[in-house]
Amino acid sequence: MGIVALGYIGLEVSDLGAWSRFSEDVLGLMRAGEAGHRYRIDSQAWRISLQQGDGDDLSYAGFEVADAAAHQALRERLAQAGFVPSSADAQLIAERGVTDLFYCQDPDGLRVEVYYGPTLATEAPFTSPVGGAGFVAGEQGLGHIVLTTSRMEATRAFYQDVLGFRLSDIIRMRLGDAGAMDLEFFHCNPRHHTLALVPMGAPKRLLHFMLQARVLDDVGFALDRVAASGAPLAQTLGRHTNDQMVSFYVKTPSGFEVEYGWGGQEVNEDLWRVVRHDKPSIWGHKRV
Numbered sequence: 001m002g003i004v005a006l007g008y009i010g011l012e013v014s015d016l017g018a019w020s021r022f023s024e025d026v027l028g029l030m031r032a033g034e035a036g037h038r039y040r041i042d043s044q045a046w047r048i049s050l051q052q053g054d055g056d057d058l059s060y061a062g063f064e065v066a067d068a069a070a071h072q073a074l075r076e077r078l079a080q081a082g083f084v085p086s087s088a089d090a091q092l093i094a095e096r097g098v099t100d101l102f103y104c105q106d107p108d109g110l111r112v113e114v115y116y117g118p119t120l121a122t123e124a125p126f127t128s129p130v131g132g133a134g135f136v137a138g139e140q141g142l143g144h145i146v147l148t149t150s151r152m153e154a155t156r157a158f159y160q161d162v163l164g165f166r167l168s169d170i171i172r173m174r175l176g177d178a179g180a181m182d183l184e185f186f187h188c189n190p191r192h193h194t195l196a197l198v199p200m201g202a203p204k205r206l207l208h209f210m211l212q213a214r215v216l217d218d219v220g221f222a223l224d225r226v227a228a229s230g231a232p233l234a235q236t237l238g239r240h241t242n243d244q245m246v247s248f249y250v251k252t253p254s255g256f257e258v259e260y261g262w263g264g265q266e267v268n269e270d271l272w273r274v275v276r277h278d279k280p281s282i283w284g285h286k287r288v
């Protein structure tokens with residue numbers, strides 16, 4: 001038993017004010033409490049945390065395992081594979097609102113936190129400040145993250161062989177005369193992919209994170225809010241070949257993007273077979 005969901009992410013952002021407006025007014029996230037800059041998308045107490053800093057990148061990813069036994073087993077597997085898990089102290093555990101937590105670094109140095117027992121806030125149901133039907137989260141976790149890596153073999157081994165992600169499919173991106181690049185998509189629950197790896201060295205690890213609306217109209221309303229806010233659209237509305245998601249991409253105040261989608265297909269683990277695609281999108285997703 002490995003990872004069962006992407007539970008939360010921490011983002012280091014240089015412009016907290018712009019991010020607050022973007023998170024609430026454009027993305028429709030719910031502020032988690034008055035203090036700090038943490039946001040909810042479902043009944044979990046928080047999913048996205050913003051910290052002031054120059055990085056403008058993902059600063060940590062929190063992955064969930066089912067229980068204490070799975071937590072301990074994964075910790076041992078990481079240690080055997082040569083990664084060095086560190087125990088969180090009581091202050092960090094309280095801050096994250098989880099039952100237990102350890103952390104390590106992926107091969108490119110991203111801080112990966114592994115926890116079980118998150119805090120739910122079902123007594124204060126999720127309500128978006130912009131209305132709508134909410135997000136697909138819960139057991140499918142926050143959504144997905146797309147990471148660059150300059151060490152594909154080692155990074156794949158870390159996430160797939162040690163953490164237990166399963167390959168969903170591969171998209172070959174043609175780069176003109178520069179050849180081609182294989183993007184690999186991984187799942188850890190019915191969500192088609194929770195993690196995608198892009199084999200290219202880049203100054204930043206996070207290309208985008210994805211939030212999935214429950215109804216298509218909320219993607220349309222979000223597109224209208226993007227236009228009204230002046231936030232730069234990065235890719236037009238389109239449908240992906242592999243997960244069939246209908247989505248658009250908007251540039252965040254940090255430069256990386258958010259994919260805002262609906263209708264992603266789910267993986268049935270018993271029937272799933274890995275396939276390849278030569279294009280990322282069936283229609284749309286034109287770079288703006």
Ligand SMILES: [Fe+2]
Nearest residue numbers: 144146210259
């Ligand atoms: Fe995506």
